[in-house]
Amino acid sequence: MSDLAPFEFRIHSRDGHARTATFTTPHGTVQTPMFMPVGTQGSVKGISAQELTEIKSQMILGNTYHLMLRPGAEMVAAHGGLPGFTGYPGPFLTDSGGFQVMSLGHMRKISEHGVVFKSHLDGSLVELTPERSVEVQQSLGADVIMAFDECPPFPAEVPYIRASLERTVRWLERCLNAKTRADQALFAIVQGGIHPELRQQSLDATLPFQTPGFAIGGLAVGESKDEMFPAVAYTARGLPENKPRYLMGVGHPEDLVAGIALGVDMFDCVYPTRTGRFGYALTDDGRLNMNSAAPRQQLIPIDPDCDCYACTHHTRAYLAHLVKAEEMLAPRLLSLHNLRYLHRLVERARSAIRAGEYQAWASEWGERYFRTQATTQTWAGPLPAWFARAVRGED
C-alpha cells in the first residue's frame, strides 16, 4: 500500500509477476491492470465522455503538449481541470509534454534548463522545463501527473542515453520541488533504452525519490518486440512491488497480455482509435480488416462476445458499408469497439490473475490471436518467442 493519501495502491491478487490491484485517486478508484484511452487534445478521437464511461474506461490520458498550446492550460483550469473541460468525470493522467516535444526533432533544442521548441500550430517559440511542465499539469488537474523527462530516440548511443537519463533524474528532482498540489500523484519515469545496465542505473537513481508510482519510458519507439520486452521485464522487476507500474505508449493487444505477465499495471496507446479510423477492428482472432470484401457480406457482429454498442447493434456488413462509404460513423464505432476490446482484454486478464491461471490464459489467447495473424504475417511459429517468454515471466 502506498502511504501517500489520497492515493492508495492496494494489491489484491498475484500470479507470477502479474497482479491485480486497486488504485485510489481523488476522482475515483480504478482496477489494474488497466488500459488508458488517449484524449490527446481533450477528446478521445470520435468518442464522447459518456461513451468512455459506458465502455468502462477508467483513467483517461491527456497530452500536456497539445493542451498547453491549445486551448491553453488556463482555459482547462477555468473549467476546473480536465474532468470539467472534457465532461469525463473520472480520473485523468497527463504526460509531461516531454515525449511530444522530443519527437519534434530539429524543431526543438534541449539544454539542462529544459527544451525550447517551435509550436506546430503557429511556429512560435515555446519553452518547456520541469517547472513549467508541472505548472501546466497542475492547471490541467489530472490525478496522476508525469515527471518531465527525455525519451531518447531509437537507436541512440549508450553515452547519449546515459547522459540523458542522468539529466532526467535531475529534472525529476526539479519537478518534485515545483509540485505544490497534494491531490496529484507525480510518477517518475525510468529510462535506459534497451540496455539492462542503463535501466539499472536509472532505477538506482530514480527509486530513492519514492514517488507514488513509476513509469517505464523510452520503449515502443522503434525497437523490435524482441528488444523491447526484455527491457520491460528487467525494469518492472526492479520497481517496488507496492507501487503502480506504467508502461508508457503501449500498446497493441499482445503487448498488454505480455506486459501484464511481466508485472505492468497501466498502459496507454492511440492504437485502438487510430487503427479504428483506418477501418480495422480488434478481435481475439487478430485484426479484422473492415476495408476488405468479406465483412461486407457478413450478417454477424464484429465479435459476438463483445458488449460494445457496435457489436450489440450492428452487423459487420453494415459497419463495413459505412467504412466503404466513408461515413463518419465508421471510425467512431470502430474506435469504440477497439477501446472496449482492450478494456475487456484487461478485464479478462484480471480474472485470470485472480484465478491463478494467467500463464495458461495468456498462452491460449496468444495461440488464437497469433494463429490468425500468421495467415497474413510471417511468424515463425504459433507464438512469437518474445511473447512466449514474457508470458512465462522471463526476460
Next chain:
Amino acid sequence: MSDLAPFEFRIHSRDGHARTATFTTPHGTVQTPMFMPVGTQGSVKGISAQELTEIKSQMILGNTYHLMLRPGAEMVAAHGGLPGFTGYPGPFLTDSGGFQVMSLGHMRKISEHGVVFKSHLDGSLVELTPERSVEVQQSLGADVIMAFDECPPFPAEVPYIRASLERTVRWLERCLNAKTRADQALFAIVQGGIHPELRQQSLDATLPFQTPGFAIGGLAVGESKDEMFPAVAYTARGLPENKPRYLMGVGHPEDLVAGIALGVDMFDCVYPTRTGRFGYALTDDGRLNMNSAAPRQQLIPIDPDCDCYACTHHTRAYLAHLVKAEEMLAPRLLSLHNLRYLHRLVERARSAIRAGEYQAWASEWGERYFRTQATTQTWAGPLPAWFARAVRGED
C-alpha cells in the same frame, strides 16, 4: 383520417392552416409537424441510431439512389430493411432516387421509360424507372416510399416544367401499378415550380390517385424564399386536409416555422448535419459560428434551454476548441445539437398550435432569430416579408 390501414393520419388540433396530427405507420406513430433527419447512405452523418432515439427523432429519411448503388438494396433487405440495417427501430421514409439522379446533370438521360445515369461510384450505366424505384424501395422497406418523379432544375421554361409534370403523373401511375407491399405508403409528389397555374395543373392531375400522403416537390432548388413560399402556400392549400403534406428537402429553422404556418406536416434536410460539420450551431438567436473567436472563451452551453448531450455536458469553449483542433467529436456533437434544435423547434411549434397561438409564437421566434441574423446579413426589417406573410398564412 386516412383510410389506408396500417396507416392512419389523425389531426388533433388546428390553428389557421397549421395543424398537429399523429401519423401511424407499421414502425410507429409519429407526431407532426416533424423534421426528418437524412440518413443518406444508411447513417445520419456522425450520429448513432441510439442517439436518434435519444434526441426524439421520429422518422428517418434514406436515399434510394445511394443505397441501391451501395451496399445494394438486396443487402439492406437481407437485414430485414432499413431498421435492421441501420439499427434505428422506428419509421423510415425513402425518396425515389429521382432527385439525386436528376441532379447528375449531363451524367443522365431522361426518357418516358425512365432515367439512365452513370453511377458516381464506378461510372457504370444504371437505369432507374418508376417500376425499378418502387422495387428498390420495397427492398429497403421504409414505411413511406415516394413516387418516382422529375424535379426540374431552376430556372426552367414553362413548357419544360409542364411536360415534366405530366410525365411525373404518368410515372406516378406506373409506381402505383408496380407497388405490391401493403405495409408501405406511397406518397405522390406535386410539381410545377413556382408557377401557380402549373402547381394547379399538377394538383388536378395528382389528387385523383388518392395516395395516403402528398409531397410538395421541386422547391428549394435555387429559387428565392420570396418565390418559394408562395408556391408552398398555394400547393399546400390545394392538398386534401386529411392527408400528410411533406415539403421535400426543406429546411432551415425559418423554413420550418414558415412551412408549418402554411399547413406543412413533414420536412427533411441535410442542413443541420452539414452546417454542424462546418462548425455552426443552430440557436433561437441565429446560427452560432463556432469557428469564431468568441465561443472559445464562453463557459456556457450553446443553448441553456437545449436538452441535447452537447448542451447538457459541454461548454461553448470546449466545443469551439474541438472545432479549432479539428477533432472528430466536434462535427458529431454539433450535428447532434442541430438535429435536436430542429426537433425541439417543431415540438414548440406543436405546442403553439395546440394552444392556438401559432402566429404569435412564430412571429416572436422570428423576431429574435432574424434580429440576430440581421447583424451579419442584410434584412430590410426585423422580419423578412416572405416569413411574415407565411406566418400569417398568406401566399
